[in-house]
Structures are given as C-alpha cells and as structure tokens.
Amino acid sequence: MKRTSLVICFVLVFVFGVSWHAFAQSDKGTAREVIKLANNAADFLSENGKSGIEEFKDKDGRFVKEDIYVYVGNCDRNTAVAHPFKQEIVGKDLSNLQDPKGNYFALEMCMIKKERPKKGGWVEYWWPKPGEGEPTRKVSYVKQVPGTPYHVVSGFWTENETVEALNSLADKMYKKSQ
Numbered sequence: 001m002k003r004t005s006l007v008i009c010f011v012l013v014f015v016f017g018v019s020w021h022a023f024a025q026s027d028k029g030t031a032r033e034v035i036k037l038a039n040n041a042a043d044f045l046s047e048n049g050k051s052g053i054e055e056f057k058d059k060d061g062r063f064v065k066e067d068i069y070v071y072v073g074n075c076d077r078n079t080a081v082a083h084p085f086k087q088e089i090v091g092k093d094l095s096n097l098q099d100p101k102g103n104y105f106a107l108e109m110c111m112i113k114k115e116r117p118k119k120g121g122w123v124e125y126w127w128p129k130p131g132e133g134e135p136t137r138k139v140s141y142v143k144q145v146p147g148t149p150y151h152v153v154s155g156f157w158t159e160n161e162t163v164e165a166l167n168s169l170a171d172k173m174y175k176k177s178q
Helices: 002-057 105-115 163-177
Strands: 070-074 079-081 121-128 135-144 151-158
Touching: 002 070, 002 079, 002 135, 002 151, 070 105, 079 135, 105 121, 105 135, 105 151, 121 163, 135 163
Parallel strands: none
Antiparallel strands: 070 079, 070 151, 121 135, 135 151
16 A cells, blocks of 8 residues: 555656646747747848838738737837837837836846847836736847847746746857857
C-alpha cells in the first residue's frame, strides 16, 4: 500500500512538473514571438524607410498576429507614426501619455530605445486589448530601427512575466543572432 501510494505520488509530481514547465514556457514562447515579430518589423522598416510605414497601419497586415501587433514610434517627435488599432494616437505628442497607474510609458520606451538600441528592451504598462476598453497589464518590447528615426513596439498581455526576465531573454536572443 505504501509503495503504491509512493508511486502515485511520484507520477503526480512528474505530471504536475511537466505541465507546469509547459505552462511556464508558454509565456516565454509569446515573448519570443513578440521579439521575432518586432525584429522582423525593424528589418522591414530599415530596408523600406518611410515608404514602409503604411504596412503598420493595417490591422490585418503582416505585423498583426492575433492580439500581438507592432506599432511604430518616433522619439525625436514623441509621436506614434503608425498603429494598426489606435489611429487616433498617430501624429499626436505622446510625451504626456500616462497609463492608469501613472506610468509615462511612451517616454520609457524612448529611454529603452536609447539605452538598448541593438538588443531592444521591455517596458511594462496598462493598455486595453484590441476591442476592449479596460486596460490590463501589458509588457512591450521596444527596438530601434537602424538608419531611421523610428522604433518599433510589440507586446503582449501577461500577469506573469517580469521586465527583468524579459530583458534577459532579449539579451540571449540577441547573442544567438550575432
């Protein structure tokens, strides 16, 4: 009886451990997808310059994957240049834009762009999902577009990931790409 209980216990621990590992990796996979999408967007915009901006305004375009999308900003002007879901912020000064928690996240994105131009970096803020009105916690990856005044931003909604862990992932992915 003890042996059977012990075996069942080990099986449950193993199954739980494998399930937990898969669950924990799911957010990391999303973070990887965000980084890859943003890096692809930065490459595209670097090659196409201003003429590539229209691609980022299309909510059904190649830089929108379900609720993960890329928008383009310009820190020199503190503006959004293109956004697939929030056209009303395009061209507006975002330097005073705050989330409900008081974060000046557009300015934080510009700081990250300057501090980590090649690797990119993450910022946390509260923003509504497409089609929803209530803001929830979002983390976004910010990447400078080489040879342009632009940066690209892509993120996902999560309660689990920390900015520190995400920056570590960005560092690892950057090192692998070199």
